[in-house]
Amino acid sequence: MTGSFRFGTLFDLPTKNSRRQELEQIMSESGFWDNQERARQIVGELKALKGVIDPVQGVIKRAEDAAVLLELAREANDADSFAELDRDLLDIKERLASVELMTLLSRKNDEKDCFFSIQAGAGGTEACDWAEMLLRMYLRYFERNDYQVEELARTDGEEAGLRSITLRVAGFYAMGYLSCERGVHRLVRISPFDSNARRHTSFAAVDVLPILDDLDVELKEAELDIVFFRRAAGAGGQNVNKVATAVRAKHIPTGIVVECVNERSQQQNKRVALTILQAKIERLKQEQRDQEMHKLYGDKGEIAWGSQIRSYVLDDHRVKDHRNGVETGNPERVLDGDLQMFIEAELRRRACKKT
Helix, strand or coil: CHHHHHHHHHCCHHHHHHHHHHHHHHHHCCCHHHCHHHHHHHHHHHHHHHHHHHHHHHHHHHHHHHHHHHHHHHHHCCHHHHHHHHHHHHHHHHHHHHHHHHHHCCCCCCCCCEEEEEEECCCHHHHHHHHHHHHHHHHHHHHHCCCEEEEEEEEECCCCCEEEEEEEEECCCHHHHHHHHCEEEEEEEECCCCCCCCEEEEEEEEEEEECCCCCCCCCCHHHEEEEEECCECCHHHCCECCCCCEEEEEECCCCEEEEECCCCCHHHHHHHHHHHHHHHHHHHHHHHHCCCHHHHHHHHCCCCCCCEEEEEECCCCEEEECCCCCEECCHHHHHCCCCHHHHHHHHHHHHHHHC
């Protein structure tokens, strides 16, 4: 029981359970859904709390049951009970490994939903195709982890693939897990766009920003350049919308530019674009405050050779993460959304850097 108490204290379960009960009480009140935005935030917070409480309590319960089984097995000297105990201990070990990751998600905003973007880099059409391959990979990962995804903006490549895309991703510690993917991703393969079947190298960058409820960023009209334009619905510019609902917002002092095209109205697109712009400015200010600009931008860097966090070498059947050294010989599995080994390794690397 003492071990269980300490384990629960590590995750501050009493406080979390108290907050869970408080939120469940709020949700049971009439008129809860009248304020959709507030309701969404509360539902999200409750889901995040359950995502921590339920696994931790599950491990504690399994450990207590195993302790009882151990005593019974010893008293009866029963081989079947000892075999069952071995199976239980393996299950507890797997659950502990999952719970351990939660202790590594301790950075500011790790529990938040996020804006997730992919930008094609050096490599022309090949890079645009690579960006679309990454999109498919991440959509598979989101599906595996029950993340909710909404497309906010997309620019297709001229011949194939996409130049850029921005998504809103909601789910359990979305920012914490997906921040491990921020950086330049390098693809090496025999290009299907090369008639001579030569080996090509191309790049795409992933960026991740937390969706914050309260931003300490004031956007002054005089510092904004906002342009409304018609969105082209297909590659090459065909099927252009007749109404200029898409929005391009530029923060003049920092030069940061954000586009949003997928909402139904001009004002909706503007609101989302300004929210993303605020998040980008907030991160820039935080980096400046922490004097980590060089380090953090070094992690992402230019979208070209030498700055990649991970390489996908398809003809050699190899994917390697250059930050933590994790490597696999099954790129097909990775491109199908199996990223957990890389994310776990990166979380552990970050934790080691803190100590």
